Amino acid sequence: MADDSKVISLQRHLDKREGGVARKGLAGADPSPEKLPGQLIWLHCPVCNTYEFTELPIPGGRRHRVCGAVVEEVAVDIDVRAEFTIAELNLMRLKELRQMIGEHIARVEEYKVRLGTIAGQTPRPYNINQDTPTALPIAEMDRLGLFISQALHNPQARFAPQGAVPPRGATDPDPDEGGPTPA
Numbered sequence: 001m002a003d004d005s006k007v008i009s010l011q012r013h014l015d016k017r018e019g020g021v022a023r024k025g026l027a028g029a030d031p032s033p034e035k036l037p038g039q040l041i042w043l044h045c046p047v048c049n050t051y052e053f054t055e056l057p058i059p060g061g062r063r064h065r066v067c068g069a070v071v072e073e074v075a076v077d078i079d080v081r082a083e084f085t086i087a088e089l090n091l092m093r094l095k096e097l098r099q100m101i102g103e104h105i106a107r108v109e110e111y112k113v114r115l116g117t118i119a120g121q122t123p124r125p126y127n128i129n130q131d132t133p134t135a136l137p138i139a140e141m142d143r144l145g146l147f148i149s150q151a152l153h154n155p156q157a158r159f160a161p162q163g164a165v166p167p168r169g170a171t172d173p174d175p176d177e178g179g180p181t182p183a
């Protein structure tokens with residue numbers, strides 16, 4: 001199922017690439033299916049217990065420049081085109097996230113302005129420290145870790161739901177009407 005959602009998400013990316021800017025993103029894309037074999041080399045320092053990779057093979061091994069120990073090396077066969085394409089997709093996603101964050105910033109800035117209108121002056125925030133959120137009327141935290149205040153949370157709950165039973169006494173149905181009639 002996770003794979004399905006990736007496919008859908010990718011399709012959405014591709015659908016968006018109709019504009020000139022997006023088309024530029026994959027300039028030089030080559031539809032041929034030929035792989036481009038290569039290797040990257042993972043390095044492990046047994047002393048520092050760190051892992052990093054390099055694109056430069058050095059015959060005869062190498063030493064960790066931090067501690068001087070001989071590092072372990074494992075070469076990994078890759079399809080360079082596949083890795084390059086994955087990097088391209090990740091960049092597309094990150095640019096999408098950057099745009100989303102820009103929109104969030106604009107929305108929150110606008111809310112601060114509107115709060116100033118409500119107050120008739122520029123409000124000052126309470127002191128902000130680690131414990132501040134616990135003292136505030138926060139209903140939930142969204143996926144980005146942003147707070148949703150109780151005032152902005154779930155506005156539909158403040159209204160009578162569509163098709164709800166009208167208030168008692170308004171049009172109370174006659175209990176003798178409408179039900180199935182016994183034979």
Ligand SMILES: [Zn+2]
Pocket residue numbers: 045046047048049064066067068069
């Ligand atoms: Zn080391």
